[in-house]
Amino acid sequence: MARGRSVLLAVALLGLGCHEATAGVFKRYPVKSGMIFYDVNIHGKSAGSKTITKGIARLVFDNWGARELKEEDLTETQTGDFNETREERSMNKFDNGTIYTVDFTENTIYKTRDRSIDLSIARGEDLSNETLELIREMKGEKIGKGEVAGFECDLWKIRDQKICLYKGIPLSIVIEQPGFKSEKVALQVVIGKPVDDREFELPDFPVIVDDDYTSNRSAEVRTEDYIASIRDLRKKMKKLGIDENESNLSLSPKQEKEVIDTLGARYLSKQKRLLPKLIVAIDGAIKCMRDADKAEVAKDCIKPVDRINEELGDKTENFDFDNFDESRKKAMIESLKDELGYLEATNDCVQKYDRTSEVIECTEKGREGEE
Numbered sequence: 001m002a003r004g005r006s007v008l009l010a011v012a013l014l015g016l017g018c019h020e021a022t023a024g025v026f027k028r029y030p031v032k033s034g035m036i037f038y039d040v041n042i043h044g045k046s047a048g049s050k051t052i053t054k055g056i057a058r059l060v061f062d063n064w065g066a067r068e069l070k071e072e073d074l075t076e077t078q079t080g081d082f083n084e085t086r087e088e089r090s091m092n093k094f095d096n097g098t099i100y101t102v103d104f105t106e107n108t109i110y111k112t113r114d115r116s117i118d119l120s121i122a123r124g125e126d127l128s129n130e131t132l133e134l135i136r137e138m139k140g141e142k143i144g145k146g147e148v149a150g151f152e153c154d155l156w157k158i159r160d161q162k163i164c165l166y167k168g169i170p171l172s173i174v175i176e177q178p179g180f181k182s183e184k185v186a187l188q189v190v191i192g193k194p195v196d197d198r199e200f201e202l203p204d205f206p207v208i209v210d211d212d213y214t215s216n217r218s219a220e221v222r223t224e225d226y227i228a229s230i231r232d233l234r235k236k237m238k239k240l241g242i243d244e245n246e247s248n249l250s251l252s253p254k255q256e257k258e259v260i261d262t263l264g265a266r267y268l269s270k271q272k273r274l275l276p277k278l279i280v281a282i283d284g285a286i287k288c289m290r291d292a293d294k295a296e297v298a299k300d301c302i303k304p305v306d307r308i309n310e311e312l313g314d315k316t317e318n319f320d321f322d323n324f325d326e327s328r329k330k331a332m333i334e335s336l337k338d339e340l341g342y343l344e345a346t347n348d349c350v351q352k353y354d355r356t357s358e359v360i361e362c363t364e365k366g367r368e369g370e371e
Helices: 009-014 115-123 130-137 211-215 217-240 253-290 295-312 326-352 356-370
Strands: 034-046 049-062 067-080 084-095 098-103 108-113 141-148 151-158 161-166 169-177 180-191 207-209
Touching: 034 169, 115 217, 130 161, 141 161, 141 169, 141 180, 151 169, 151 180, 217 253, 217 295, 253 295, 253 326, 253 356, 326 356
Parallel strands: 108 207
Antiparallel strands: 034 049, 034 180, 049 067, 067 084, 084 098, 098 108, 141 151, 151 161, 161 169, 169 180
16 A cells, blocks of 8 residues: 555655666667567477477567567477477567567467566666676676677677677577577668568457556556656756766765655655545445455455555555455454554654655654654
8 A cells, every 4th residue: 555655756766876767768779779580490309209490580679679579480390209290470569568469379469567667667777788687697608709690799608508699689599409409590680770660560369458457557657657756856957957867976965855855746745635535445444344244345345445546556455355254354454454553644744744855754753753
């Protein structure tokens, strides 16, 4: 519930570091756009059988990877003890945090969202070096240079793999093990050119939306508030004469308070308006829950709390209604009572002060007094 963000969005945001929180463009690739077409060859042998997989793959992205499509179209042929040929096709699209997975067997598209990416987008994080960082974490060794499709690339060896990277983008991946060899090698590479929208089109299949994509409205509100707060902070920093792109950015105590107050202003405004309503809703939920004799009734008790938390951008505690009984009902009521006590103390500070930093100091003093 509201406790999930303490009182204030700013506490979490400050932990990011001012420079990180105000970074620029969200990046998943080190170049703005690209289209790469790969040739795929996989050979495998085992007792009594041989498998050959051939096909093509493509990687398309623009806007530094904020939009991306990956596709593979393969044919696997198995010979030996029994013979079989089958087609394998996969397609995945990433669109500013929304993920589409195409199931060509069921002719269905599954749609979901990566909430961690939402925060990365809001922060304007640069994730373009993640592939190289992962290789280094796996103790990869740079063994020289290679050339793939006319592009010079850095050749890395990690255990049984050799990967050739062009600015962090894999142009070839070769895996060799006893009785097995897999090669995925770029045949055509187009970098930095505009990409037609048609390259990102998905099949005309029914779309099944993951429950979390639509039901977790609080996460969407939180992300929207976060993005708006960062915009507010950029304006404030400019007004204060602070260069957000300075690599060794350090803030005075006064400037830190300005940052906290700016980042937390939107959420604090919501709290002033909604916390009194949330307190009433939780108190009502406790009384309602005491008389609940089944899970459906208990769920209805929580709905008014859910609605206010969604508007705040907070998520109500995930109670286990599937195994509802007297013992769990008692635990739910106790949890709601704890939340109510916390919110009543928090609300006193929220209503008393108009700056986020002052509210933080007030709530911290309250906690010290309780100890």
